[in-house]
Amino acid sequence: MNYKNLLDFTIKNMNEAGADKAQCVITSTEKHELNTENKVVKLFRTTKENNILMSYIKDNKKSTQNINKIDEESIKNTISELVSLAEVSPADEAYDIAPKVDPQTFNIGTNEPDLDTLYDLLDQFNQDLNEKHSTITGDATISYDHVKKYVGNSNGLYLEELTGNYNFTMLFSAKDGEKITSFNYTFASFTDLKQKLTDVGMLEELLIQTAKELEAKPFDSKFVGDVIITPICLSNFLSTVAGVSLSDGALLSDTSLLKDKVDELVFSPKLTWHSSPRNPELSGGYAITSDGHVAEDITILENGVLKNLLISQYGAKKLNRERSKNYGSAFVVEPGDASFDEMVKSIDKGILLCRFSGGQPSANGDFAGVAKNSFYIEDGKIQYPISETMISGNLFEVLKDIKSITKDRVNFGNSIVPWVHSTGVTVSGK
Amino acid sequence: MINRDLNIEFSKLDKYTEVRLQENKQSTLVLLNGNLVTNNQSSTSGACARVYANGCWGFSSDQNTDEKSINEIIAVAKKNAEFLASKTNNDFKPFSSEKITSNHDFSTKEERWSHDKKVKFLNEIDEYITSKYSDLVSRTIVLNSLDMEKNSINSDGTTSYLLWPRTILYINLATQNDGVPCEMYEVLGGKGQVEDVFTTPDTIFSDIDKLYVELQKKNEGIYAVAGEHDVILDADLAGILAHEALGHTAEADFVRNGSIAGDYLNKQVASPLITLIDFANTYNNEILPVPVFIDDEGVLSKDAVLIKDGILTQYMHNRDSALEFNHENTGNARAMQYSDEPLIRMRNTAIIPGDSKLEDMIASIENGYYFTKTNNGQADTTGEFMFGVCAGYEIKNGKLGKAIKDTTIAGKAFDVLASVTMVSDEMKWSAGGMCGKKQPIPTGMGGPAIKCRINVGGK
Numbered sequence: 001m002n003y004k005n006l007l008d009f010t011i012k013n014m015n016e017a018g019a020d021k022a023q024c025v026i027t028s029t030e031k032h033e034l035n036t037e038n039k040v041v042k043l044f045r046t047t048k049e050n051n052i053l054m055s056y057i058k059d060n061k062k063s064t065q066n067i068n069k070i071d072e073e074s075i076k077n078t079i080s081e082l083v084s085l086a087e088v089s090p091a092d093e094a095y096d097i098a099p100k101v102d103p104q105t106f107n108i109g110t111n112e113p114d115l116d117t118l119y120d121l122l123d124q125f126n127q128d129l130n131e132k133h134s135t136i137t138g139d140a141t142i143s144y145d146h147v148k149k150y151v152g153n154s155n156g157l158y159l160e161e162l163t164g165n166y167n168f169t170m171l172f173s174a175k176d177g178e179k180i181t182s183f184n185y186t187f188a189s190f191t192d193l194k195q196k197l198t199d200v201g202m203l204e205e206l207l208i209q210t211a212k213e214l215e216a217k218p219f220d221s222k223f224v225g226d227v228i229i230t231p232i233c234l235s236n237f238l239s240t241v242a243g244v245s246l247s248d249g250a251l252l253s254d255t256s257l258l259k260d261k262v263d264e265l266v267f268s269p270k271l272t273w274h275s276s277p278r279n280p281e282l283s284g285g286y287a288i289t290s291d292g293h294v295a296e297d298i299t300i301l302e303n304g305v306l307k308n309l310l311i312s313q314y315g316a317k318k319l320n321r322e323r324s325k326n327y328g329s330a331f332v333v334e335p336g337d338a339s340f341d342e343m344v345k346s347i348d349k350g351i352l353l354c355r356f357s358g359g360q361p362s363a364n365g366d367f368a369g370v371a372k373n374s375f376y377i378e379d380g381k382i383q384y385p386i387s388e389t390m391i392s393g394n395l396f397e398v399l400k401d402i403k404s405i406t407k408d409r410v411n412f413g414n415s416i417v418p419w420v421h422s423t424g425v426t427v428s429g430k
Numbered sequence: 431m432i433n434r435d436l437n438i439e440f441s442k443l444d445k446y447t448e449v450r451l452q453e454n455k456q457s458t459l460v461l462l463n464g465n466l467v468t469n470n471q472s473s474t475s476g477a478c479a480r481v482y483a484n485g486c487w488g489f490s491s492d493q494n495t496d497e498k499s500i501n502e503i504i505a506v507a508k509k510n511a512e513f514l515a516s517k518t519n520n521d522f523k524p525f526s527s528e529k530i531t532s533n534h535d536f537s538t539k540e541e542r543w544s545h546d547k548k549v550k551f552l553n554e555i556d557e558y559i560t561s562k563y564s565d566l567v568s569r570t571i572v573l574n575s576l577d578m579e580k581n582s583i584n585s586d587g588t589t590s591y592l593l594w595p596r597t598i599l600y601i602n603l604a605t606q607n608d609g610v611p612c613e614m615y616e617v618l619g620g621k622g623q624v625e626d627v628f629t630t631p632d633t634i635f636s637d638i639d640k641l642y643v644e645l646q647k648k649n650e651g652i653y654a655v656a657g658e659h660d661v662i663l664d665a666d667l668a669g670i671l672a673h674e675a676l677g678h679t680a681e682a683d684f685v686r687n688g689s690i691a692g693d694y695l696n697k698q699v700a701s702p703l704i705t706l707i708d709f710a711n712t713y714n715n716e717i718l719p720v721p722v723f724i725d726d727e728g729v730l731s732k733d734a735v736l737i738k739d740g741i742l743t744q745y746m747h748n749r750d751s752a753l754e755f756n757h758e759n760t761g762n763a764r765a766m767q768y769s770d771e772p773l774i775r776m777r778n779t780a781i782i783p784g785d786s787k788l789e790d791m792i793a794s795i796e797n798g799y800y801f802t803k804t805n806n807g808q809a810d811t812t813g814e815f816m817f818g819v820c821a822g823y824e825i826k827n828g829k830l831g832k833a834i835k836d837t838t839i840a841g842k843a844f845d846v847l848a849s850v851t852m853v854s855d856e857m858k859w860s861a862g863g864m865c866g867k868k869q870p871i872p873t874g875m876g877g878p879a880i881k882c883r884i885n886v887g888g889k
Binding site (some may be wrong): 024035037038040041042043044045046047048049050053062063064065066067068069081085086087088089090092094119123136138139140160172174175180181182183220232244249250253254255257310314318328357358362363364366369370372387388390392426429 | 456462463465466468469470471472473474475485486487488489490491492493506507510511513515517518544545549550553559567568570604607609610611612617656657681683686687688692750769771804808810811812814816818823835836837839840841868885886887
């Protein structure tokens with residue numbers, strides 16, 4: 001299949017249908033996936049799919065359509081619908097397409113899957129679970145995903161992004177008799193199969209922690225104290241901060257508290273946070289933004305000073321601001337100089353927050369939820385695992401009051417993040 | 431075309447095989463402060479096959495649905511199943527075989543709205559908001575329509591056709607207090623295409639007025655006091671409690687992985703006031719928000735009575751788990767896209783109404799809360815649950831007091847359900863929910879209001 005020809009055909013037909021501006025993204029995805037059910041490989045799934053996303057703009061009116069058919073008749077029929085959709089839409093001068101740049105092909109990861117090794121890796125993992133983590137129960141998925149993306153438009157833009165990587169996720173808990181723990185999970189993207197699955201996504205550490213949680217006790221008091229935010233939890237919190245204060249949605253709805261704070265100190269000077277989709281250490285990165293620009297690495301926060309928002313081309317035009325070089329994810333947080341042990345030793349009363357189960361925090365950063373898979377810290381020691389414990393606070397205040405950041409970080413393939421020690425959270429039990 | 435006879439020669443296939451054709455059509459319009467930021471339609475269709483070999487499944491899918499493509503995906507699925515079977519010594523028992531047929535089409539018989547009409551519908555709602563409530567910081571209006579069309583056949587000879595549509599109107603209003611944002615949302619709509627769910631914009635105006643009042647009260651509201659309290663959970667929250675707190679733990683795949691429900695079958699786990707059912711398609715002669723007649727494995731879908739008078743009585747199953755547990759198969763297997771394998775999913779989960787009046791339930795609380803809306807929920811193998819509460823009121827001396835700012839409630843399913851002392855006599859259903867579990871999928875939730883004790887997050 002010549003996707004370039006398909007792209008050209010689609011754009012040509014959109015132009016002939018009257019588009020002032022037309023943009024098209026064709027994605028071809030092939031997945032080979034193995035699934036386990038409690039340490040038994042039960043399902044082998046192979047899927048192939050094409051997707052065409054068309055954006056049509058005429059008289060500043062825009063419509064978009066996705067189809068998964070690549071025959072000419074389907075494309076032409078879809079373009080007719082696009083024209084009708086756009087005609088009845090309100091005009092907005094902010095609608096636009098990406099400018100032309102030199103054609104480029106980006107290769108990320110590996111194009112040749114090794115499915116036999118993939119099975120063997122999973123099989124070995126199941127054996128490791130049985131031998132070394134016998135109380136652990138859960139389902140795992142490992143896949144090879146090959147994604148080919150072709151982006152073109154009526155400005156003459158042409159970009160290709162060819163990505164191939166392995167993706168692993170596992171949802172698990174520990175059970176011993178009638179004792180059972182909360183479920184835990186991890187995920188990771190990687191291109192190197194010469195490693196054990198327990199080495200990815202801090203899985204080995206999580207399996208050991210989860211087994212300890214069989215002795216979890218409900219927390220029976222309430223205090224305001226310190227928190228050590230683990231890497232998975234930090235990734236999720238940073239995604240939340242991006243969503244409620246840095247991205248298009250928050251800026252356009254005028255609910256962002258950081259919208260006018262570029263070049264101001266907004267969080268702790270200890271925190272430097274990048275969005276680095278082009279970082280070669282990230283096998284799950286990307287090279288092209290969702291609106292067809294070549295993505296570049298940016299620093300969101302430098303020593304606590306806000307350096308970049310995450311504004312798309314549409315958002316930039318709407319808000320009369322500069323477009324960001326990428327729109328988030330692929331987070332990399334700079335390491336600090338603390339060790340995890342030093343962090344724990346410095347805490348009088350606090351919580352090791354391994355997973356936060358809660359709703360989307362408010363636009364003002366308030367959050368309240370359950371501290372899952374977490375541990376109580378007192379007098380410089382991790383005392384015991386806790387259950388049925390709520391944690392609340394304000395995310396922005398937590399990031400302002402950072403006391404230290406670890407040297408060590410975890411590479412999940414789509415983020416590289418450390419442990420962070422902060423304070424000012426309310427921990428309450430029954 | 432999805433709705434057609436699938437002429438598959440199962441006699442030539444030596445292994446149990448399922449074939450499903452599916453199309454999902456979705457339309458999304460998002461008006462953000464009067465700007466149409468999303469004006470999108472999507473269509474995803476294709477065919478999939480699943481083959482069973484010695485306890486292992488092979489699955490393959492393709493976007494083409496012609497006969498040649500279907501034969502190819504059956505061949506790949508078979509190859510995948512046999513690859514796994516060659517590597518394992520799984521127990522193999524044959525599935526029970528039942529040939530059944532189902533045909534349901536919930537598409538509208540009305541004249542279809544043009545796209546122009548949909549956009550005008552949203553614009554009129556937006557104009558009403560801006561003309562009446564000029565002090566808002568922002569307003570977001572989303573009209574989302576989803577049509578799922580499935581046509582399945584399997585080696586038993588079972589055939590099933592279902593066209594299930596859902597239309598949701600989501601309205602979010604935001605204001606602020608000294609620069610601190612405050613938001614409130616409402617979800618309207620449910621099963622049906624837009625022509626069967628909405629008529630004219632003015633029929634929505636009273637819901638907007640009510641939403642604005644709730645927003646103002648919340649903006650001037652207070653934080654809940656953290657700790658355990660007597661609480662009335664209104665229908666939305668009772669529904670999500672049934673789904674998250676109990677429902678997930680009673681899905682047989684979670685039971686297999688050690689969920690708490692695995693240790694409590696046929697034991698008292700809740701107040702005798704509680705009967706909790708995952709309905710397949712009908713309640714009180716009414717077709718429910720997410721009706722399933724034959725599931726995506728070709729099994730007749732039946733109501734799963736999870737709790738009866740406080741006793742845990744049943745799990746939700748698919749073919750594999752029903753065999754493994756030697757239980758009745760409740761037909762809970764569903765897939766979101768044509769390229770997805772069926773997983774055990776809830777359908778329409780609800781606590782059954784009781785005898786109490788809501789006003790009496792509120793009057794019975796000296797110091798507690800009445801929570802009315804949620805924006806998400808999560809479950810756990812331990813039966814612990816959490817959900818966000820974005821609307822509610824304090825109760826002081828049996829009367830509603832100030833509104834509450836966003837908070838979270840949590841607890842252990844069995845403990846909370848055991849603490850229920852009153853159940854209201856009304857049943858309300860919602861169809862706007864999505865359940866995540868490898869594949870996000872629409873689910874129905876419902877319930878009366880219930881009075882219970884629960885842990886509240888706050889300050």
